[in-house]
Amino acid sequence: MCLAVPVRVEAINNGMGMVEFGGVRREVSLALTPEARAGDYVLIHTGYAISVLDAGEAEETLRLFDELTAAAEAEEAADQRPAGEGSTDNKVSAA
Amino acid sequence: MTQLEGYRDPEIARRLVAAIRSTVRDTLRVIEFCGGHTHAIMRFGLRDALAPSIEMLSGPGCPVCVTASSDIDQAVSLGSRPDVTLTTFGDLIRVPGSVESLQEARARGNDVRVVYSALDSLQFAREQPEREVVMLGIGFETTAPTVAAAVLQAQREGLRNWSVYSMHKLTAPAMRAILDAGEVAIDAVLGPGHVAAITGWKAWGFMPSEYGVSCTVAGFELNDILQALLLLARDAAAGVTRVSNSYGRGVTEEGNRTAQALMQQVFCRSEAAWRGLGVIPESGLAIAPAFADYDARQRFGLPALPEGPIDAEAQRGCRCGEVLRGIRLPEECPLFGRGCTPVHPVGPCMVSAEGSCAAHYRYRRVAG
Numbered sequence: 001m002c003l004a005v006p007v008r009v010e011a012i013n014n015g016m017g018m019v020e021f022g023g024v025r026r027e028v029s030l031a032l033t034p035e036a037r038a039g040d041y042v043l044i045h046t047g048y049a050i051s052v053l054d055a056g057e058a059e060e061t062l063r064l065f066d067e068l069t070a071a072a073e074a075e076e077a078a079d080q081r082p083a084g085e086g087s088t089d090n091k092v093s094a095a
Numbered sequence: 096m097t098q099l100e101g102y103r104d105p106e107i108a109r110r111l112v113a114a115i116r117s118t119v120r121d122t123l124r125v126i127e128f129c130g131g132h133t134h135a136i137m138r139f140g141l142r143d144a145l146a147p148s149i150e151m152l153s154g155p156g157c158p159v160c161v162t163a164s165s166d167i168d169q170a171v172s173l174g175s176r177p178d179v180t181l182t183t184f185g186d187l188i189r190v191p192g193s194v195e196s197l198q199e200a201r202a203r204g205n206d207v208r209v210v211y212s213a214l215d216s217l218q219f220a221r222e223q224p225e226r227e228v229v230m231l232g233i234g235f236e237t238t239a240p241t242v243a244a245a246v247l248q249a250q251r252e253g254l255r256n257w258s259v260y261s262m263h264k265l266t267a268p269a270m271r272a273i274l275d276a277g278e279v280a281i282d283a284v285l286g287p288g289h290v291a292a293i294t295g296w297k298a299w300g301f302m303p304s305e306y307g308v309s310c311t312v313a314g315f316e317l318n319d320i321l322q323a324l325l326l327l328a329r330d331a332a333a334g335v336t337r338v339s340n341s342y343g344r345g346v347t348e349e350g351n352r353t354a355q356a357l358m359q360q361v362f363c364r365s366e367a368a369w370r371g372l373g374v375i376p377e378s379g380l381a382i383a384p385a386f387a388d389y390d391a392r393q394r395f396g397l398p399a400l401p402e403g404p405i406d407a408e409a410q411r412g413c414r415c416g417e418v419l420r421g422i423r424l425p426e427e428c429p430l431f432g433r434g435c436t437p438v439h440p441v442g443p444c445m446v447s448a449e450g451s452c453a454a455h456y457r458y459r460r461v462a463g
């Protein structure tokens with residue numbers, strides 16, 4: 001119910017943003033995000049943009065993934081411990 | 096966003112899982128508040144992938160599941176008026192009341208329409224000026240501002256045949272009710288990302304300050320969730336208790352100020368009945384007196400807290416109440432997968448894709 005999906009605002013007309021969403025072009029209300037500009041990515045929930053996504057933060061998180069997992073891997077290598085794997089991989093990657 | 100692949104990359108996921116395993120010494124008990132997280136966790140198989148390092152408990156964060164059967168009953172009787180068209184968000188239509196669901200009432204002839212957005216409900220009202228169109232408003236802080244914006248739009252347009260039956264609820268009072276009841280022991284909270292997009296991540300600061308439990312606000316992609324769990328694991332290992340943000344691209348410290356202001360203008364806090372949790376003071380959002388014309392309760396003379404059972408399905412053996420409070424797994428309900436399936440749900444937790452029972456049923460079966 002609280003799901004919101006990221007979409008790109010292509011154009012803005014009269015407080016409504018034109019977006020493409022699941023292969024369909026539709027209008028969403030920008031009443032809750034008046035700061036949104038054409039080209040921004042927004043989170044859409046029940047026909048309204050609820051948040052303008054921060055592209056810088058999005059990159060930052062991806063960088064963080066590397067950092068976090070690199071530290072753990074270095075530790076593991078030092079420990080010479082196997083990384084709890086087995087069936088785990090299949091299930092997670094099956095997603 | 097354009098780089099969504101990174102958030103879904105299975106190789107990154109594998110490494111995050113390994114990092115979590117090497118960080119957690121004992122078992123970390125984490126409650127995910129939000130039904131969207133429950134659904135994602137089951138879909139990605141994370142419960143099994145992370146056991147025994149992380150034990151995931153599901154919280155009450157599915158607005159469909161926590162809607163009281165007394166509210167469904169009242170909505171059904173409102174919809175039985177010949178001049179009323181009810182509009183509702185998807186899954187609510189299948190939630191059992193004490194006698195029937197809105198879907199069953201529709202089969203009897205009530206005019207009930209499923210809408211994707213409150214904007215669609217406004218459109219029905221414009222197109223059918225002779226009918227009373229009522230929006231059944233459900234949802235937490237994520238959804239309430241969208242309905243608030245629709246109320247203001249109705250007022251601007253001077254729409255006279257549209258109103259809201261508000262069952263909107265606030266997340267923090269429910270979380271408090273669960274922790275105050277002391278039935279469930281948790282080490283950390285996976286905070287609801289899209290609620291926090293509105294409230295700001297700071298709003299979850301009461302978890303460390305009042306309950307001594309860490310909370311990190313998380314997104315909904317595979318690696319969003321894993322990264323958030325790793326952060327909670329690291330905090331626990333370091334003995335740190337704090338609130339943090341693991342969803343930087345969508346959530347800020349202060350949240351969406353515009354949406355907060357609209358909510359404050361249109362709603363006021365009220366008592367609300369929650370399935371599984373009972374009546375919680377100040378946990379609901381009623382339409383503020385200044386917007387009484389758009390309040391279906393005022394318009395049709397309905398009580399704020401309808402009489403009748405809050406969880407009528409309990410009499411049929413349903414354990415949703417305990418599932419919603421995080422003290423019982425769906426599989427532990429004797430009806431799970433037997434008398435109760437997504438096609439024939441006994442309780443609300445089996446209705447919505449984000450209900451714990453439905454999420455467990457669907458993905459347990461697929462995983463075999």
Ligand code: SF4
Nearest residue numbers: 413414428435442452
């Ligand atoms: S499996 Fe069905 S009956 Fe059992 S708790 Fe879940 S919804 Fe209720």
